[in-house]
Amino acid sequence: MSVAPLATQRVHVELYMRWMQESRCLKPSTIARRLSVVAMFYRTCVIDNVLDHSPSQHVRRPSAPPESPTLGLTHLQFEAMLTAGRESTNINDFALVAMLGLLGLRIFEATGADIETLSEIRGHRVIRIHGKGDKVAQVPLPPAVGRAIDRSVNGRQSGPILRTRTGTRMDRHCATRRLKALQGTSGVTIERMHPHMLRHTFVTTMLDAGVDLRDVQIAARHADPRTTMRYDRARDNLDRHHNYILAAFMASAT
Known part of the structure; x- marks a missing residue:
């Protein structure tokens, strides 16, 4: 069924959602994200008096779901x-893994970074x-x-930091292929390797290391702390339960 965008009714949006659920079998988070784009489009039409x-x-x-569907790597x-990555003969592999997993960059941030963006500020290489959101950040190295x-x-x-073997700028597809190759070399057995998995690992590893949630949010550059909390795979870990912290604080009286 083909409907002009400006002639769409609520029933058409409902049918689109059912199609994603039943025919495409997409995850709830994916459906919610796509419907959010649709809602923003029509909201703009209303603001501009088009509808x-x-x-x-x-x-x-x-x-x-309250937790991210993406699974990060273990330590x-x-x-x-x-x-x-460090032992690879491809000189870009170590930088790719480090920029995604140790800096927590999004894949478009890593592949879009140029040599000219490297500098030194107050003794820190950044x-x-x-x-x-068109936001610029200085990330220490x-x-x-x-x-x-x-x-x-x-x-x-000058030029891109991450390049392909032919010297062109690396894109997300090339990065995914390189990560899958490294996965085979490293012996890591997971179902599907992709760049966001390393950013997820950046967040979960910091949380596992005991870094404060607010500091992790700042490091990951999440606008909302709830986004960071979705990555916390250990939130139900009894070893970290707050009851133990309170009991240790009151140990002298108990």
Whole structure:
């Protein structure tokens, strides 16, 4: 069924949602994200007086799960990927894994980074990142990440940090292929390797290391702390239950 966008009624949006659920079998979070785009489009039409009302206004979107559906790597798996990248004959592999997993960059931030964005501020080596929402951030480079980037740059003075074997800028598809190759080399057995898995690992590893949730939110550049909390795979870990913290604080009286 083909319907002109501006002639769409609420029933058409409902049918679109049912099609994604029953025919495409998409996850609730994916459906909710796509419906959010539709809702924003029609909201803009109403604001600009193109439409009198939004056909998506009363459509109930499926609720996203409280935890991220993406699974991060374990500590040992992450170490294996870093080792495989460092030992790879492709000079871009170590930088790719380090920028995604140790800096927590989104894939478009990592592949879009140029040599010219590297600088030094108050004794810290940093990289300037152009992130979501057209926001710019200065991200400090730990020594290991700096070495990985230097290896990828290989003496060049300009151009993309991450490149393909032919010298062009690496894109997300090339990055995914490189990560899958490193997965095979490292012996990490997971169902599906992709770039966001390493950003997820960045967040969960920091949380597992005891870094405060607010500090992790800042490091991941999440606008909403609830986004960071969705990554916390250990929130139900009894070893971290707050009862133990309170009991230790009151130990002298008990």
